[in-house]
Each structure stands twice: as C-alpha cells, then as structure tokens.
Amino acid sequence: MKILETERLILRRQTVEDAAFMLELWNDPSWIQNISDFGVRTVEEARNRIASGAIEQYAKWGYGFYLTELKDGGIPIGICGFAKRDFLEDPDVGFAFLPRYWGKGYAYEAASAVMEYGKSVLGFTRIAAFTSEENEASGKLLEKLGLQFEQLIPYPGGDERVRLYSVSV
Structure with a gap:
C-alpha cells in the first residue's frame, strides 16, 4: 500500500514479500553498527520479523x-517512517x-x-528522533530536517546512551 510519493521515491507499507530486501538491510554492517543486530539470518526469519514488527x-x-x-524501476533502497517507543513520549522518525x-x-x-505526512495526515504536533552517539551523519540529517x-x-536495556532530538510541527 503506497503511503507517499516524492519526485524520485515511493514509500509504501512493508509486506512479508519484502523479506529478502529487509534481510539484506538488517545485516548490512552500517545497520548493525548504527542501529542493532536483530539476529535475523534467513528469509523466513525476516518474514516473521516484518509480520511482528x-x-x-x-x-x-x-x-x-x-x-x-x-520510482524508476521499483528498486528498494531503504526504510523511512515513524515508530512509537515506550521510552519516548512522541513518535520518532527514523531512516536507514x-x-x-x-x-x-x-x-x-x-x-x-514523512515529516510532512506526520504533521498533516497523522496529526503529530511534535516529532522525536534519536541516534547513537557516534552516528554523526544521521544527526546532521536530523538537524537539516529541523530537529534539534x-x-x-x-537507551533501555543496555549501557548505551543515545542523542535525543525533537521538533514541534
């Protein structure tokens, strides 16, 4: 189900048919370094993770x-959207x-x-985001998007601290 369209991109809901791509994304070294190692190693595990996630x-x-x-060719390149996490008051925007x-x-x-969609369609009045302390590139992008x-x-469940950003929209 298509949610958004930009000049060059289509953003749509994930389906279990996206398992091979998500398996590649989740096991990319940059994902593991900046987000987490989900321990998903097979297409079947990826299908289950998409369904339960x-x-x-x-x-x-x-x-x-x-x-x-x-848009050109329908090639999956990543994910972008929002999460609602127990440890944050506001929905948080993320991308990989x-x-x-x-x-x-x-x-x-x-x-x-996605930020405009959150404001105009989902009715968000404030959007949060977080990055690992070392992830300077994502921090710069969040600031370019207007988050401070x-x-x-x-970060719950560990010793790690993360950088929290937010913006009122």
Missing part, C-alpha cells in the same frame, strides 16, 4: 517504517538506507516527506 505497528498505531523504493544509495539525497527526500538536539538519554 512493521505490519503489527501499522495495525496498532496506523504508521510505521515504510519501504522506500526508487543501503550504503550504495547514500549521498544521493534519498534519505532527506524520504524523511522530509535535546540531550543524551539512556
């Missing part, structure tokens, strides 16, 4: 992380793209559209 989020919250693909698509403006294009660094906060 993105698809469940769409049903529960009406939003989630959308598969982002190139395969490294071969970095530096082309896709993350900014997708995240800008607030503080370092503990």
Whole structure:
C-alpha cells in the first residue's frame, strides 16, 4: 500500500514479500553498527520479523517504517517512517538506507516527506528522533530536517546512551 510519493521515491507499507530486501538491510554492517543486530539470518526469519514488527505497528498505531523504493524501476533502497517507543513520549522518525544509495539525497527526500505526512495526515504536533552517539551523519540529517538536539538519554536495556532530538510541527 503506497503511503507517499516524492519526485524520485515511493514509500509504501512493508509486506512479508519484502523479506529478502529487509534481510539484506538488517545485516548490512552500517545497520548493525548504527542501529542493532536483530539476529535475523534467513528469509523466513525476516518474514516473521516484518509480520511482528512493521505490519503489527501499522495495525496498532496506523504508521510505521515504510519501504522506500526508487520510482524508476521499483528498486528498494531503504526504510523511512515513524515508530512509537515506550521510552519516548512522541513518535520518532527514523531512516536507514543501503550504503550504495547514500549521498544521493534519498534519505532527506524520504524523511522530509514523512515529516510532512506526520504533521498533516497523522496529526503529530511534535516529532522525536534519536541516534547513537557516534552516528554523526544521521544527526546532521536530523538537524537539516529541523530537529534539534535535546540531550543524551539512556537507551533501555543496555549501557548505551543515545542523542535525543525533537521538533514541534
């Protein structure tokens, strides 16, 4: 189900048919370094993770992380969207793209559209985001999107701290 369209991208809901792509994304070294190692190693595990993750989020919250693909050819390049996490008061925007698509403006294009969608369609009045302390590139993109660094906060379940950003929309 298509959610958004930009000049170069289509953002749509993930389906279990996206398992091979999501398996590649989740096991990319940049994902593991900057987000987490989900321990998903097979297409079947990826299908299950999509069903219990993105698809469940769409049903529960009406939003989630959308598969982002190139309009030209329908090639999946990453994900972008919102999560509702127990440890944050506001929904948080997030994005992740395969490294071969970095530096082309896709993350900014997708995240800008998602932010506007959050405000105009979902009715958000405030949007949060967080990054690992080391992830400077994502922090710069969040600031370009209008979010401002607030503080370092503990990430639940571990010793790691993350950089919290937010913006009123």
